Amino acid sequence: MEYILVTDVGSTTTKARLFQKIKGEWRYVLSGEAPTTVEAPYENVIMGVQNAIREVEELTGLKILSDEGKIIKPHYDGHGVDFYCTTSSAGGGLQRMVAGVIKTMTAESANRAALGAGAIVMDVIAVDDGRPDYEKIERIRHLRPDMILLAGGTDGGTTTLVMQIAELIAAANPRARLGADYKLPLVFAGNKAVRPAIKKLMGDKFALSIVDNIRPVLEIENTEPARRAIHELFMEHVMSHAPGYPELMTWTDLDILPTPAGEGMAMQLIAYIEKKNVLGVGLGGATTNVYSVFDGKFVRSVSANLGMSYSICNVMKEAGIKNIMRWIPFEIDEGDLVDILRNKMIRPTTIPHTLKSLVVEHAVAREALRLGLKHHKTIATRLKGAKRAQRMIGDILEYTLKETYIDMMKIDIIAGTGGLLSHAPRRVQSMLILTDGFQPEGVTKMYQDSVFMMPHLGVLSKAFPEIAWNIFDKDCLIRLGTIIAPAGTANQGEPVAKVRIELPEGEVFERDVTFGEIIRVPLAERTQAKAIISPTHDFDVGAGLGKTLETTIEGGVVGVVIDARGRPLVLPEDDEERRKTLVRWFESLDMYPEAFLKECKGE
Incomplete structure (x- = not known):
C-alpha cells in the first residue's frame, strides 16, 4: 500500500x-x-x-x-x-427519535446509545415525560426521523409500559424523512419478554430490528448491540436512499460512517494510545459535539442548536447577551453586538475581517463550549435506578452524589477540532478559548486538530489503527501545551501556589503565583519538564487541598500556562474593571497584537 x-x-x-x-x-x-x-x-x-x-x-x-x-x-x-x-x-446527518419507559432510566440509556452511534436525537419520548398521549402521537407523526430506537423495561420487568410506548408509535404511523417509498427502520432494545408482541405489532409497519436489551438489569447499561444495529440500518436504509450514496457505497472499502462517529473514534484513539481520560469537542457551524472518554467509558453529546455560524444566534439566546459581552475587552453597544451575530447567521460562510469581529467570535465560542459541556454532563451520568431502593416505578430514592461522573480534575487531555479553533490566527487563542470554555482543573494537556482531519482519521482507524495514529501524531494533532490550574477561589493578589518548573538545559522557572494571574512559560513541543506545584491550603492541583504535586509536564506551541484565575472562573462585575482584567490576561499570554490591546485600554 x-x-x-x-x-x-x-x-x-x-x-x-x-x-x-x-x-x-x-x-x-x-x-x-x-x-x-x-x-x-x-x-x-x-x-x-x-x-x-x-x-x-x-x-x-x-x-x-x-x-x-x-x-x-x-x-x-x-x-x-x-x-x-x-x-x-x-443532508442533516443521521436523525433519529428515541423512546423508552422511564425518562431518566431506559430512555436516557437509549439516548446515550443513539448519540454514541453518531446520531442527532430529535426527541426523547417516555411514559413519564409529562406530555399527554395525543401530544406524543402528534409529535411522533411530525418528526419524520431516519430511524427510531425503542427501549424499555429490564429483562423480565415491566411489559405493560413498554407496549404502551410501542402502541403510541404504531398509532402515530410515522413516515421516514427521505420519502414514503420504504419502511422506517426501528430498533427494539428493550425487555426480551415483549419481543413476540413487538414483532406482531411493528413487524409489518416498520423495518424492525431486534437487539439485546440496553438495560438487561438496572445495574448494567449495554449500548453496543443497539449502536451496531443503528449503524447497519443507517447504511442499509438511510444511505441507500440519499442522492448519490448507493454509488458512493460501491466505491468505499469501509462502511460510510456519520461524521460525528468518525470524530468520536479519533477522540477514542487519543484516549487508547495515551491511556488517559480525554474531553474533546467538535465546534462546528451548526452543532457542538462534546466527547468524553472517562475511565474507559466513551460518551458523545450533540448540542444541535449551538454553533459558530448557522446556530450562532442560538448561542446568544441560550447563553444570554451579557454572558457573551463579558469576554469582550472593548466597549461595545449591546444592540451592535446582536447585529454582528445576526449578520453572521445570515452570512454563515463569512470570516472575521477585523480584530474586533474575531474577538466577538472568540467570545461566542467560549459560551458555546461552556453550554456544550453543561449539556454533555447531563448525558455522561451514573446509571439512575441502579442499586437504589425503588418504591414505585419512576419514584427513585436518589443518592446525594453528583449526577455526572465527569470530574475536571481527572481529565488529563482536552482536544479541540472545528474551523474556529483550527484557523485561529495564534494558537494561544484556541488554547485560552478551550480553557475558558471548559475550565480544566489541576494539570491538563491541550491538543488541537491542525487542519480538519479528525473524522477522516477516525474512520481510517477502523481498518488501520496504527497508520491512523502515525498520521494523527505527526500531522494532525498540534500539542498546544499544558495548563496548570489550581482549583479554588481567593481575593485578588492573595497567594495561590509556589510553582517550580525544571526546564531543559538546567534552566529553572520558579514563582509564587497570586490569585488573578495567568502566566505563559515557553516550553517547546514534545519537550518534557519536571514540575513541583505547592498550592496554599485553599487550593488543589490534584493531590488534595494544600498538598504538593510533583509531575512531568509537556510543552507545546504555546508552552505551559499557569492559570491562577480560580475555579470556578469569575469575572469582575464592574464593566471597566472587567475590561481591564481581560486586557491584562490577553497581554500576559500575547493573545492579540499589542497595538489592538492598547486601543482596548484607550491608549
Whole structure:
C-alpha cells in the first residue's frame, strides 16, 4: 500500500485528504475541497466527491479518477489509490427519535446509545415525560426521523409500559424523512419478554430490528448491540436512499460512517494510545459535539442548536447577551453586538475581517463550549435506578452524589477540532478559548486538530489503527501545551501556589503565583519538564487541598500556562474593571497584537 484517500461529505463542503507512505511511514500529503452536491439542482453527492478529488489530482499530478469518473484501485504507475473510505453528515446527518419507559432510566440509556452511534436525537419520548398521549402521537407523526430506537423495561420487568410506548408509535404511523417509498427502520432494545408482541405489532409497519436489551438489569447499561444495529440500518436504509450514496457505497472499502462517529473514534484513539481520560469537542457551524472518554467509558453529546455560524444566534439566546459581552475587552453597544451575530447567521460562510469581529467570535465560542459541556454532563451520568431502593416505578430514592461522573480534575487531555479553533490566527487563542470554555482543573494537556482531519482519521482507524495514529501524531494533532490550574477561589493578589518548573538545559522557572494571574512559560513541543506545584491550603492541583504535586509536564506551541484565575472562573462585575482584567490576561499570554490591546485600554 502506498496511497490512502479519505473524504468527509459535510453539509456544505466535501473534504478530501490524501495520505502517502513516505520513507516507510504514513504521512498526510494535502487536501482538496469542493461544495457538497446533495441538494438541488445536483442531488448527487458523487459530483462533490469527484470535484474534491480533482483538486487533489491537480495539486499532486496523481490520476485518481478513471475516465468514467470512478476511483482507480489499486495504485499503479502514477494512477489510483490503494484504499478509500468516507464519512458523511450531508443532508442533516443521521436523525433519529428515541423512546423508552422511564425518562431518566431506559430512555436516557437509549439516548446515550443513539448519540454514541453518531446520531442527532430529535426527541426523547417516555411514559413519564409529562406530555399527554395525543401530544406524543402528534409529535411522533411530525418528526419524520431516519430511524427510531425503542427501549424499555429490564429483562423480565415491566411489559405493560413498554407496549404502551410501542402502541403510541404504531398509532402515530410515522413516515421516514427521505420519502414514503420504504419502511422506517426501528430498533427494539428493550425487555426480551415483549419481543413476540413487538414483532406482531411493528413487524409489518416498520423495518424492525431486534437487539439485546440496553438495560438487561438496572445495574448494567449495554449500548453496543443497539449502536451496531443503528449503524447497519443507517447504511442499509438511510444511505441507500440519499442522492448519490448507493454509488458512493460501491466505491468505499469501509462502511460510510456519520461524521460525528468518525470524530468520536479519533477522540477514542487519543484516549487508547495515551491511556488517559480525554474531553474533546467538535465546534462546528451548526452543532457542538462534546466527547468524553472517562475511565474507559466513551460518551458523545450533540448540542444541535449551538454553533459558530448557522446556530450562532442560538448561542446568544441560550447563553444570554451579557454572558457573551463579558469576554469582550472593548466597549461595545449591546444592540451592535446582536447585529454582528445576526449578520453572521445570515452570512454563515463569512470570516472575521477585523480584530474586533474575531474577538466577538472568540467570545461566542467560549459560551458555546461552556453550554456544550453543561449539556454533555447531563448525558455522561451514573446509571439512575441502579442499586437504589425503588418504591414505585419512576419514584427513585436518589443518592446525594453528583449526577455526572465527569470530574475536571481527572481529565488529563482536552482536544479541540472545528474551523474556529483550527484557523485561529495564534494558537494561544484556541488554547485560552478551550480553557475558558471548559475550565480544566489541576494539570491538563491541550491538543488541537491542525487542519480538519479528525473524522477522516477516525474512520481510517477502523481498518488501520496504527497508520491512523502515525498520521494523527505527526500531522494532525498540534500539542498546544499544558495548563496548570489550581482549583479554588481567593481575593485578588492573595497567594495561590509556589510553582517550580525544571526546564531543559538546567534552566529553572520558579514563582509564587497570586490569585488573578495567568502566566505563559515557553516550553517547546514534545519537550518534557519536571514540575513541583505547592498550592496554599485553599487550593488543589490534584493531590488534595494544600498538598504538593510533583509531575512531568509537556510543552507545546504555546508552552505551559499557569492559570491562577480560580475555579470556578469569575469575572469582575464592574464593566471597566472587567475590561481591564481581560486586557491584562490577553497581554500576559500575547493573545492579540499589542497595538489592538492598547486601543482596548484607550491608549
